[in-house]
Amino acid sequence: MSKVRVLVGTRKGAFILTSDGARKRWKVSGPHFAGWEIYHIKGSAVDPDRIYASQTSGWFGQIIQRSDDGGKTWSTPGSTPGHLQGSDGMPQGESNKFVYDTSPETGKPITTHQWYDGTQHPWEFKRVWHLEPSLNDPDHVYAGVEDAGIFESKDGGKTWQELAGLRGSDTGPKWQPGAGGMCLHTILLNPKNPQRIFIAISAAGAFRSDDGGKTWKPINRGLHSQYIPDPNAEVGHCVHRIAMHSSRPDTLFMQKHWDVMRSDDAGESWKEISGNLPSDFGFPIDVHAHEPETIYVVPIKSDSEHYPPSGRLRVYRSPTGGNEWEALTKGLPQRNCYVNVLRDAMSVDSLEPCGVYFGTTGGQVYASADAGDRWKPIVRDLPAVLSVEVQTLP
Amino acid sequence: MIRVILPPHLRTLAHLDGDVELELNGTVTQRSVLDAVEAKYPMLRGTIRDHATQARRPMVRFFVCGEDLSHEAPDAPLPDKILNGAEPFLIIGAIAGG
Numbered sequence: 001m002s003k004v005r006v007l008v009g010t011r012k013g014a015f016i017l018t019s020d021g022a023r024k025r026w027k028v029s030g031p032h033f034a035g036w037e038i039y040h041i042k043g044s045a046v047d048p049d050r051i052y053a054s055q056t057s058g059w060f061g062q063i064i065q066r067s068d069d070g071g072k073t074w075s076t077p078g079s080t081p082g083h084l085q086g087s088d089g090m091p092q093g094e095s096n097k098f099v100y101d102t103s104p105e106t107g108k109p110i111t112t113h114q115w116y117d118g119t120q121h122p123w124e125f126k127r128v129w130h131l132e133p134s135l136n137d138p139d140h141v142y143a144g145v146e147d148a149g150i151f152e153s154k155d156g157g158k159t160w161q162e163l164a165g166l167r168g169s170d171t172g173p174k175w176q177p178g179a180g181g182m183c184l185h186t187i188l189l190n191p192k193n194p195q196r197i198f199i200a201i202s203a204a205g206a207f208r209s210d211d212g213g214k215t216w217k218p219i220n221r222g223l224h225s226q227y228i229p230d231p232n233a234e235v236g237h238c239v240h241r242i243a244m245h246s247s248r249p250d251t252l253f254m255q256k257h258w259d260v261m262r263s264d265d266a267g268e269s270w271k272e273i274s275g276n277l278p279s280d281f282g283f284p285i286d287v288h289a290h291e292p293e294t295i296y297v298v299p300i301k302s303d304s305e306h307y308p309p310s311g312r313l314r315v316y317r318s319p320t321g322g323n324e325w326e327a328l329t330k331g332l333p334q335r336n337c338y339v340n341v342l343r344d345a346m347s348v349d350s351l352e353p354c355g356v357y358f359g360t361t362g363g364q365v366y367a368s369a370d371a372g373d374r375w376k377p378i379v380r381d382l383p384a385v386l387s388v389e390v391q392t393l394p
Numbered sequence: 395m396i397r398v399i400l401p402p403h404l405r406t407l408a409h410l411d412g413d414v415e416l417e418l419n420g421t422v423t424q425r426s427v428l429d430a431v432e433a434k435y436p437m438l439r440g441t442i443r444d445h446a447t448q449a450r451r452p453m454v455r456f457f458v459c460g461e462d463l464s465h466e467a468p469d470a471p472l473p474d475k476i477l478n479g480a481e482p483f484l485i486i487g488a489i490a491g492g
Contacts, residue, residue, distance in 0.1 A: 035403060059453045059487040060403060060441040076407070079437035093436030097445040125446075 003393040004349050005070065006357055007051065008365055009038035012383035014053055016071045019378075021351055023369040026378045032074065033065065040130050040344055040387045043070075047138040048391050052157060054128035054143070062127055064095045064143075064157045078158030094159045098125045098143070098151055101164035110167045113147065114176035123147045123167070130344060132187035136194065142213075144184035148175060148201040150213065163213035166199065171218055171235040175204035178238045178257075185343055186242045190249040198252065198267065203238035206254070208267050219267030223256060240283045241343040245292035253295050253322070255285040255343075260297055262322050273322025278309045284346035288371060289354040293321035296348075296356060296372060298341040306361075307338035315358070317372050331375035332366065339364070344387035351392055359385025396422065397482040398431055404442070404485070408435040413482060422477050424456060425468040442485060457484035 002021035008014065013031030032038075033055045041053040049070040055063040065074045077095040100123050102111070115121035126146040134140035139156040149167050151160040175182060183202055190196035197209045198219075205220040218234050228236040238257035245251065254261040254270065258281050261270040274280035279299040288294035295318050301309045308314060313332040316325040339362035349355035356372050359365045363382040366375045398414040405411070416430045432439045439445065442454055448468075450456070455464045459473055459481050475481040 034406075057403065059401075059451070060407075061444075061451060062440065063407065063437075076437040079439075093432065093439035094445075095437075096440045099446045 002351055004351065004355065005043070005048075005391040005393055006347075006365065006367075006378070007041040007043065007071070007387075007389045007391065008359055008382065008385060009041045009053070009344075009387035010359075010363070010383040010385050011037055014038040014041050014055075015379070015382060017365065017378050023349075023351070023355055023367060026367075028379055029071070031383075032071070033063075036063070037127075038386065039127060040389075042131050042133060042389045043391045044133040044138040044141075045135050046133075048393055050133070050138040050156075052131040052133060052141055054131055056127040062096045062098065062125070064128070064131075066095075066157050077156050095157050098128070098145055098160055099162075100125065100149060100167070101162040103164075110172040112173060113182065114174055116177065120173060123149070125149075126181060129183045129185045130187055132189060135189050135191055142187050142189075142197075144187050144199060146181045146183035147177075148182045148184040148204060150184055150187065150199055152213065163209075165209070165214050166207060166216045169207070169216050169218075171204070174235050175201060176236065178202035186239070188242060188244050188249075188252075190244075191246045192249055196249070196266070198242060198244070200239040200242050200254075202240065203257075204235045205237040206239050206242060206252075206267055219263075220270070221268065222263075222270030223261065224259070224272075225257065227257070241285050243285045243287050243295070245287040248292045251292065251321075253285050253287060255282050255297055257281065257303060260285065260322060273318070275318070275323035275325055277316055277325050278314075278327075282341075283343040284341055284358065286346045286348055286356070288356075289348045289350040290352070291319070291354075294319045294371070295321065296346065297325075298346070298358065300340060306340040311335055311337050313337040313339065313360075315356070315372055315375075328368075328372040328375070330373065331368075342386055344389075345385050347388050347390040349390045349392045355390070357388050357390055359388045361385065395479045396427065396476060397479050398427060399482045399484050400431075400438075401485060401487040403487065404438055407437055407441065410435065422472050423469050424463065424466065424472065427472070427476075427483055428468075453488040455486040455488055457486055 006017040013034045015030035019026045036055045039054045044050040051067040053065040079093045112120035128143045130144040132142040143151045186200035188198040195212045200206045207216045223237045240255045250266040252263045260274045282300045312334045315328040318325045339360035346358040354371045356368045361384040365378045368375045396416040
């Protein structure tokens with residue numbers, strides 16, 4: 001019988017929730033990395049026992065953790081003393097070394113971006129927001145970081161190299177931080193074309209590479225953002241999340257700072273699909289595992305009021321690819337609920353019927369085993385949830 | 395023998411119970427102590443000092459013999475009490491909420 005493993009990153013550690021395919025009884029393991037912020041934890045599609053986690057701290061910086069046994073044990077890749085001896089005799093211990101590429105060979109090393117006061121500010125690495133394992137090789141993984149950039153590792157997380165063409169694109173100096181920092185939070189890999197990668201940055205927008213990450217172009221035509229001087233600018237849009245269905249990788253769904261959008265041409269153009277949502281502000285967006293036109297969002301009241309409208313926690317589902325939305329409320333609190341659901345905190349499994357999961361800043365992880373019709377909390381009292389990923393296991 | 399006391403989170407990261415014990419030759423400095431700690435526990439690289447600049451991370455402090463030496467030059471010699479193990483080299487996570 002199939003199993004489900006839910007990987008939950010929180011402000012104070014990681015938790016792993018497991019169930020059989022019925023998704024009724026759950027076992028909770030954790031906290032792993034207790035006391036540390038776990039921005040993201042995600043497994044490889046080709047080797048589900050290979051899981052990567054981004055562990056961060058305001059005191060001690062960035063750590064990358066890796067499990068090769070489905071989350072039972074963890075290690076920092078390549079950091080044992082006998083491992084990876086450098087030329088100077090020192091063990092390299094570079095699994096947490098994210099250094100921006102400034103080599104002349106990459107063309108135009110960009111060293112500054114737009115700061116809050118309009119001046120230029122140096123790029124400074126702060127943390128890894130998102131880890132996206134390759135669809136083909138468990139040792140190949142991408143990292144989206146703050147200040148915004150994309151790195152990759154081809155040795156299981158032991159060493160990281162920046163794909164500097166993104167930062168080095170002409171628009172880099174115009175990027176600016178959103179309230180959460182200038183973070184690269186979304187990485188989507190095209191399952192039909194390994195050369196095509198989509199990423200999104202707050203607050204710069206969406207970008208696409210068609211050559212495996214060497215060069216990038218902004219794909220923000222059709223986005224309209226009143227909070228920037230030119231609402232239709234090429235970059236500067238605060239994209240919160242993008243989602244894709246693997247069977248139709250040219251169709252993208254976006255939750256922007258305000259507005260829910262879709263593109264049917266791989267990001268060349270976008271149109272709004274907010275329709276009848278009670279608010280089109282929000283963070284996560286996801287797609288049903290078996291129905292590429294069924295999408296989910298969690299409306300949030302506004303950019304300063306980060307909680308559900310009217311204190312009612314409602315997931316909205318559109319079976320029509322947007323514009324027409326239905327509220328999903330069964331099992332979710334419908335009064336006095338003032339939690340938020342962050343951008344990486346929603347995921348789906350691939351069982352039948354499709355399971356949908358999301359975590360809140362109040363520490364609840366809700367699950368629906370029937371595509372959103374009914375919800376139950378798996379756990380209620382975790383630290384604030386930063387990310388939720390789901391693995392469907394044989 | 396030189397004793398180094400790590401903050402609890404770094405002890406956990408290094409899979410370490412108790413103090414770090416080091417034998418160092420020559421002039422003992424902040425830099426030589428931290429190099430030796432990182433050589434013994436490579437997973438600590440980047441957690442005490444920035445990977446790229448080798449600068450002390452802002453919310454990490456170094457206490458020696460009741461004094462905060464965080465702002466001392468990294469190559470300044472450490473006191474004899476550190477060299478003979480009478481006093482530990484303390485690495486501290488600064489007090490901060492969250």
